[in-house]
Structure formats: structure tokens, C-alpha cells
Amino acid sequence: xxxxxxxxxxxxxxxxxxxxxxxxxxxxxxxxxxxxxxxxxxxxxxxxxxxxxxxxxxxxxxxxxxxxxxxxxxxxxxxxxxxxxxxxxxxxxxxxxxxxxxxxxxxxxxxxxxxxxxxxxxxxxxxxxxxxxxxxxxxxxxxxxxxxxxxxxxxxxxxxxxxxxxxxxxxxxxxxxxxxxxxxxxxxxxxxxxxxxxxxxxxxxxxxxxxxxxxxxxxxxxxxxxxxxxxxxxxxxxxxxxxxxxxxxxxxxxxxxxxxxxxxxxxxxxxxxxxxxxxxxxxxxxxxxxxxxxxxxxxxxxxxxxxxxxxxxxxxxxxxxxxxxxxxxxxxxxxxxxxxxxxxxxxxxxxxxxxxxxxxxxxxxxxxxxxxxxxxxxxxxxxxxxxxxxxxxxxxxxxxxxxxxxxxxxxxxxxxxxxxxxxxxxxxxxxxxxxxxxxxxxxxxxxxxxxxxxxxxxxxxxxxxxxxxxx
Amino acid sequence: xxxxxxxxxxxxxxxxxxxxxxxxxxxxxxxxxxxxxxxxxxxxxxxxxxxxxxxxxxxxxxxxxxxxxxxxxxxxxxxxxxxxxxxxxxxxxxxxxxxxxxxxxxxxxxxxxxxxxxxxxxxxxxxxxxxxxxxxxxxxxxxxxxxxxxxxxxxxxxxx
Numbered sequence: 114x115x116x117x118x119x120x121x122x123x124x125x126x127x128x129x130x131x132x133x134x135x136x137x138x139x140x141x142x143x144x145x146x147x148x149x150x151x152x153x154x155x156x157x158x159x160x161x162x163x164x165x166x167x168x169x170x171x172x173x174x175x176x177x178x179x180x181x182x183x184x185x186x187x188x189x190x191x192x193x194x195x196x197x198x199x200x201x202x203x204x205x206x207x208x209x210x211x212x213x214x215x216x217x218x219x220x221x222x223x224x225x226x227x228x229x230x231x232x233x234x235x236x237x238x239x240x241x242x243x244x245x246x247x248x249x250x251x252x253x254x255x256x257x258x259x260x261x262x263x264x265x266x267x268x269x270x271x272x273x274x275x276x277x278x279x280x281x282x283x284x285x286x287x288x289x290x291x292x293x294x295x296x297x298x299x300x301x302x303x304x305x306x307x308x309x310x311x312x313x314x315x316x317x318x319x320x321x322x323x324x325x326x327x328x329x330x331x332x333x334x335x336x337x338x339x340x341x342x343x344x345x346x347x348x349x350x351x352x353x354x355x356x357x358x359x360x361x362x363x364x365x366x367x368x369x370x371x372x373x374x375x376x377x378x379x380x381x382x383x384x385x386x387x388x389x390x391x392x393x394x395x396x397x398x399x400x401x402x403x404x405x406x407x408x409x410x411x412x413x414x415x416x417x418x419x420x421x422x423x424x425x426x427x428x429x430x431x432x433x434x435x436x437x438x439x440x441x442x443x444x445x446x447x448x449x450x451x452x453x454x455x456x457x458x459x460x461x462x463x464x465x466x467x468x469x470x471x472x473x474x475x476x477x478x479x480x481x482x483x484x485x486x487x488x489x490x491x492x493x494x495x496x497x498x499x500x501x502x503x504x505x506x507x508x509x510x511x512x513x514x515x516x517x518x519x520x521x522x523x524x525x526x527x528x529x530x531x532x533x534x535x536x537x538x539x540x541x542x543x544x545x546x547x548x549x550x551x552x553x554x555x556x557x558x559x560x561x562x563x564x565x566x567x568x569x570x571x572x573x574x575x576x577x578x579x580x581x582x583x584x
Numbered sequence: 585x586x587x588x589x590x591x592x593x594x595x596x597x598x599x600x601x602x603x604x605x606x607x608x609x610x611x612x613x614x615x616x617x618x619x620x621x622x623x624x625x626x627x628x629x630x631x632x633x634x635x636x637x638x639x640x641x642x643x644x645x646x647x648x649x650x651x652x653x654x655x656x657x658x659x660x661x662x663x664x665x666x667x668x669x670x671x672x673x674x675x676x677x678x679x680x681x682x683x684x685x686x687x688x689x690x691x692x693x694x695x696x697x698x699x700x701x702x703x704x705x706x707x708x709x710x711x712x713x714x715x716x717x718x719x720x721x722x723x724x725x726x727x728x729x730x731x732x733x734x735x736x737x738x739x740x741x742x743x744x
Contacts, residue, residue, distance in 0.1 A: 148585065151588075160600075164602035164606070169607040260694060260697055310693075316665070
């Protein structure tokens with residue numbers, strides 16, 4: 114009897130507490146390690162200030178203000194360097210957090226970094242003016258004319274303000290992506306021109322000191338990462354892969370699947386659900402780069418993306434001639450089977466978000482009956498790749514649900530009005546949701562609503578994966 | 585995250601400790617400076633007495649009172665946390681006629697700027713007071729300290 118009950122008990126425990134995939138633990142260890150490095154780097158610059166006797170220089174108001182100005186400059190610059198690393202497409206960062214989360218963190222650090230650096234300028238000007246004594250405006254002039262490298266430092270501050278202001282959500286949407294990106298590149302210049310005054314004005318990084326070598330090593334490390342992973346690696350991969358447009362298949366109005374062929378594509382290590390930043394070398398398109406997700410599982414010699422062209426790019430993309438050369442950065446993203454933690458899987462897409470969902474469905478690990486695909490649209494007509502999804506679901510034993518209907522205005526839900534009235538939610542739609550990883554891809558606001566629903570159903574963060582599009 | 589906090593706290597703690605040691609050693613250095621200055625001042629006398637006596641001062645030196653020497657005397661080099669400070673003093677007929685900064689704090693552009701502003705003020709104060717007992721130039725505490733210590737050593741060498 115005991116022999117009979119033991120195995121059933123074991124299986125019951127197995128299903129009620131799903132075994133977390135070992136990948137997850139490995140990923141979390143990497144994420145923890147990176148987080149520790151980031152936090153300690155901030156602690157280290159404070160330690161450098163303290164080791165120089167900084168704690169003893171808070172005696173007078175002027176000293177205290179000056180010392181505070183030094184600390185804000187140090188921490189602000191360290192944050193700037195961390196931001197640049199987050200945007201440097203470091204493979205380890207992509208593997209631990211995914212491109213989206215990394216960029217979100219990058220974005221959220223922007224304002225604090227700017228405030229700290231502005232604080233650095235303001236506090237030091239006030240502190241210096243107090244000992245002079247001079248008015249703050251006179252002190253700015255004194256700094257510009259008598260301190261070394263200060264004109265450059267002020268230029269850097271101006272550039273930094275420009276970059277952050279153009280990145281504020283309200284302002285950002287008034288620009289074309291390319292224009293915004295061009296302004297954003299000025300941040301490299303801002304950081305570069307602020308280096309001389311850090312070495313020449315203060316005493317913290319005096320010549321020959323360990324601190325100076327550490328500080329310079331930080332810059333070299335960040336610059337090296339950017340150069341390697343944003344420029345050299347993409348160029349080498351693009352040249353090696355010799356990717357060209359093989360064909361363009363119309364999917365729906367304004368939506369096309371672009372088939373690409375190349376060589377040695379396995380070496381890219383691309384996974385279903387990932388995206389690349391593509392550049393199509395036609396006279397009209399070469400100057401823009403677009404992030405598009407793989408809509409089919411990558412093979413050794415072929416990739417496929419499905420694209421809804423917005424604006425002027427739309428017609429140009431559907432008319433891409435066969436043989437057009439394609440360069441790319443990537444693959445990026447953690448919207449893959451690599452991020453799995455649970456045996457079941459739920460794939461939810463709206464609009465063109467179906468692209469990565471389609472490729473995930475093709476290769477994700479699940480037993481027949483353990484996957485659910487949910488397509489969401491306003492009308493039954495604006496779903497894409499439904500035929501392909503139907504075939505794949507049939508072949509792999511997944512359940513396909515198409516939920517069409519308009520959302521009711523003023524109600525925060527990802528579901529149509531009648532479904533909300535009928536108290537439908539993710540939990541009622543998907544059996545055994547708690548044992549599933551949920552993958553969500555769609556427009557930003559809609560995606561946030563699905564994530565909210567998943568959290569409300571009690572799903573832990575590790576089981577919710579999402580990718581939102583808007584630029 | 586607790587690990588990151590723990591690591592950060594210990595890193596900052598080590599920095600704090602190093603800073604405290606540095607501050608303590610600077611304080612002991614500061615109190616011991618006068619004694620050290622007198623020691624090095626002996627060499628200053630040597631150079632002042634024989635070769636570097638100013639040509640104009642030399643004849644007067646012979647005629648002047650034997651207690652105070654005339655001529656130019658180099659003070660000791662005083663090391664501050666912003667760099668070395670050294671001055672020379674010219675004495676004629678028992679009066680300080682000139683104070684020249686041979687070295688001023690040079691560690692970082694900010695301290696160069698501060699000492700360049702403080703030096704003329706200190707010079708005119710010393711010429712007016714005819715001694716090293718003058719007020720601290722605010723905002724230039726290290727330069728003032730080094731300047732006056734070095735000056736005192738030069739004056740001692742001149743037996744002024």
C-alpha cells in the first residue's frame with residue numbers, strides 16, 4: 114500500500130509546486146551578480162571620496178556644500194556610466210534581464226543621473242562662491258576663466274540636459290525616432306568632454322593615484338563595451354551572415370512577412386521570440402533601423418520576420434526587392450523559451466505582437482495539451498498569421514483562442530467589454546494558469562493590462578514575460 | 585539585494601576608515617610641522633648666508649645690526665594635502681621687504697586657483713605686519729598654513 118501511495122504523492126507534489134527550470138536559477142544568479150556590481154560601483158565612488166578624508170570636510174557650510182557637490186558629481190557620473198553599459202548590448206545583461214528591462218532601467222536612471230550632475234554643478238558653484246566670496250554668477254565666470262577644463266565641463270552639462278529633456282516621454286514623441294536617436298548620441302560627447310575637468314580640477318583623481326587608474330578604467334571599460342557590442346560585433350555578424358531578402362509575402366493590409374536568407378546563421382545563437390534591429394540597404398530605407406521580432410524559428414540559413422509597416426516605411430517594406438542586402442544588430446531579448454520556469458505555457462498576442470508568439474509556439478517546450486494561445490483583436494479581421502497559428506496549434510497540441518471585440522472606454526482591461534461584464538479573466542480563460550509561463554506581446558498599454566491580470570491571478574513575476582512595442 | 589547592500593556598506597566602511605586614518609595623520613603632521621620646519625631651516629640659513637644674499641642687500645648686511653641678517657632666505661618646504669608650499673623672504677635693514685612664493689599648492693586646478701589668489705593677500709599682510717603672525721585667508725586654509733610655516737622657518741633662519 115505504501116508503495117502505491119508514494120508515487121502518487123510525489124506526482125501530486127510535483128504538479129502543485131511546479132519545478133522551476135534550472136535556467137531560471139542560473140539567470141537569477143547572473144542578474145544578482147550584475148546588480149551587486151552596479152550597487153557596489155556607487156558605494157566605491159563614495160568610498161573614494163571618504164578615503165580622501167572627505168568626511169572631515171563638512172565643518173563649515175561652504176565646506177559641506179562643496180563636499181556634497183563632489184559626492185553628487187561622483188555618484189551621478191557613476192550612474193551615467195552604468196546607463197551607458199545598460200545600453201551597450203552587453204550579452205550578459207541581455208541574458209540576465211532582457212533587452213527591454215535593461216532599457217527600462219536605463220531610462221529610469223536618466224533623470225536621477227541628470228539631477229545629481231546638475232546638483233554637482235550648482236552645489237560646487239555655491240560652495241566656491243561662499244569662500245571666494247563672490248556672487249554665484251561671478252563665480253561661474255571665475256570658474257570658467259581660472260579653473261582648467263571648465264568650459265568643456267559646462268558644454269557637457271548643456272549636452273546632458275538636452276539629451277535627457279528630449280527623452281522625456283512628452284517631448285520624445287514629437288520627434289522622429291532617427292532625430293531623437295541622433296540627439297541621444299550626443300550623450301557620448303557629453304560624457305567625453307566632462308572627463309578632463311574630473312582629472313584636473315579636483316584632487317580626488319590626482320596623478321599616479323589608484324583612484325585615477327580605477328576611474329579611467331571605468332571609462333575604458335564602458336567605451337570598450339560600446340565599441341565592441343554596438344559596433345564591431347554587429348558589423349562582423351552582418352558581414353559574415355550575408356543576409357539578403359529572399360522574398361516578401363503579403364499577410365494583410367500593411368503587413369508582410371519578410372523571408373531572409375544567409376549563411377552560418379546558427380552562429381548567431383538566435384532563439385524563437387527574439388528580435389533584431391534591421392537595416393535594409395535600399396536607397397529609401399538604409400538610414401533607418403527597425404526592431405522586428407522573428408516570426409518563425411530561426412534555421413541555419415533562413416530567418417523570417419513579420420512586419421506591420423507604419424507610415425512611409427510601410428510601402429517601402431512591402432516592395433523590398435529580392436536580393437536586398439540586410440544588416441542587423443542582435444539577436445536581443447529574453448522573450449524566449451530560455452526564460453521558462455514552468456511546464457505549461459500561455460502565449461498572448463495583440464496586433465503585430467503575434468510575430469514573436471508565432472515563432473515561440475513553433476519551438477517552445479511543452480507537452481500536447483499544455484499550451485494555450487490567445488489572440489486579441491478589435492475585430493476578427495485584424496488578426497495576423499491566423500492560418501499558420503491554427504496549423505501549428507493543431508500540430509503541437511495547443512489550444513487557440515481568438516478574442517475579438519472592442520474594449521469599453523474608461524475600463525482598464527485587456528479584454529472586450531462583454532468579456533469584462535461576464536467576469537472573464539486570464540484565470541477563467543486558462544486552466545491551471547498557476548503552472549504556466551505567460552508570454553505577452555502587444556501595444557504598451559494593452560500589455561500592461563494583461564500583466565496586471567496575470568499578477569491578479571497570483572502569478573509570480575518570474576512566470577510573466579512580456580514585450581511591448583512602441584518606440 | 586542584501587548581499588549588494590552588505591558589500592556596499594563594507595566598501596563605504598573601508599573608505600571611511602581610510603579617510604579617518606588620513607585625517608588623523610594629517611593632524612599629527614600639522615602639529616609637528618613647526619618642529620620639522622626649524623630642523624630644515626638650518627639648511628635654509630646655509631644657502632642664504634653664503635651664495636644667495638642679494639647683491640643690493642649684501643653691503644647693507646655688513647653694516648647692519650649683528651642680530652638680524654639681511655639678504656634672501658628660503659623657508660622650509662611644507663607638505664600639505666594639496667601639495668608643497670615654500671616661500672623665500674628678503675630682509676633689509678631689519679625689515680621684511682619681499683616675500684616670494686617658490687612653491688604653492690598645486691594638486692588640482694582648484695587648489696592652484698586658491699593658492700594663486702591667497703598668495704598676494706598673504707604677502708601684503710606679512711609686509712604690513714612684519715611677521716608671520718597674520719590672519720588666515722578664508723577658503724585657503726592649507727595654503728595659509730603652509731605659507732606661514734615656511735615663512736616662519738625662513739625668518740628663524742634669518743634670526744629675524
